[in-house]
Amino acid sequence: MTPVRPLAVVGPTGTGKSALALAIADLLAHERPVEVVNADAMQLYRGMDIGTAKLSLHDRRGIPHHQLDVLDVTETATVARYQQAASADIEAIAARGALPLVVGGSMLYIQSLLDEWTFPATDATVRARWEDRLAEIGVAALHRELARVDAAAAESILPSDGRRIVRALEVVELTGRPFAASAPRIGEPRWGAVIIGLDWETAVLDERLAQRTDMMFADGLVDEVVGLLDRGLRDGVTAARALGYAQVIADLDEGGDGSGAREPTFVGTRRYVRRQRSWFRRDHRISWLDGAAAGNADRALRIWRDVS
Known part of the structure; x- marks a missing residue:
């Protein structure tokens, strides 16, 4: 049996990627099974x-979903671990004749999966030295140090993202090359995957994000964070920095009841969406769909069939 060409649904947060994936699965129900492979880094966490x-x-709705709930909040999510595990999922799904449907908006995770990304070596001693430097001078100052040795890397990494700043400095030291030199090149997608992008007009998406944020707080985000703090969330390197969770933790630490995190969560999500949009729009392989249009599942499958 010839393995099935994967389909990826990508794009900014809040655009309706999960709903589109379910609609695609419904349309294919009488033709072949569909299995979803999550590509949202924070949905890895139980x-x-x-x-x-x-x-x-x-x-x-009974559709198998892979790479959900595979980490405790105290564990560190890494692109390399995800690439290995999700690649194995995709190949197993395709080999049994089902459609591997990759769904998510975590940019590095998606590119690591769909491009042949070989990760540069790591060295615990070098990394520990840069982590000590981060603790000594703070994230903003370390970002300035990165800018002095690799301006392009500093431009692409948020000044608040201490973990990625440390990683970039580690790679530069170990390889003697810019951090970007280790990034994958955009070429033929792995497995011949077809990539669909979903997006909305900016003002409409901003309103969707505002509604989404309100709903999360109404549905009990603060209580969820409090419960996860009892399970070690604060000790997690990656989980504690997730949008919404980091803002609630900060509000609680300042003596609030968590509700003050609503506006910072919305602002942070809107800023992240701008980064996602900029990243994905550089990828010429993506066929874009308007989230406001009807019939996007049909359109996505037509694109997939035309290529397959």
């Missing part, structure tokens, strides 16, 4: 449900 808009087991 218990991080409300703030990541993770589909409940009921809402998955």
Whole structure:
């Protein structure tokens, strides 16, 4: 049996990627099974449900979903681990004749999966030295140090993202080359995957994000965060920085009840969406669909069939 060409649904947060994936699965129900491979980094975590808009087991409607709930909040999510695990999922799904449907908006995770990305070496001693430097001078100052040795890397990494700044400095030191030299090149997608992008007009998407944020807080995001703090969320390197979770933790630490995190969460999400849009729009392989249009599942499948 010839393995099935994967289909990826990507794009900014809040555009309706999960709903589109379910609609695609419904349309294909009488032709072949569909299995979803999550590509949202924070949906890897058990218990991080409300703030990541993770589909409940009921809402998955019996469709297998892979790479959900595979990490405790104290564990560190890495692109390399995800690439290995998700690649194995895709190949197993395709080999049994089902459609691997990759769904998410975590930019590096998606590119690591769909491009042949070989990760540069790591060295615990070098990394520890840069982590000590981060603790000594703070994230903003370390970002300035990165800018002095690799301006392009500093431009692409948020000044608040201490973990990526440390990683970039580690790679530069170990390889003697700019951090970007280790990034994958955009070429033929792995497995011949077809990539669909979903987006909305900016003002409309901003309103969707505002409604989404309100709903998360109404549905109990603060209580979810409090429960996860008891399970070690604060000790997590990556989980504690997730949008919504980081803002609630900060509000609680300042003596609030968590509700003050609503506006910072919305602002942070809107800023992240701008970064996602800029990243994905550089990828010429993506066929874009207007989230406001009807019939996007049909359009996505037509594109997939035309290529397949």
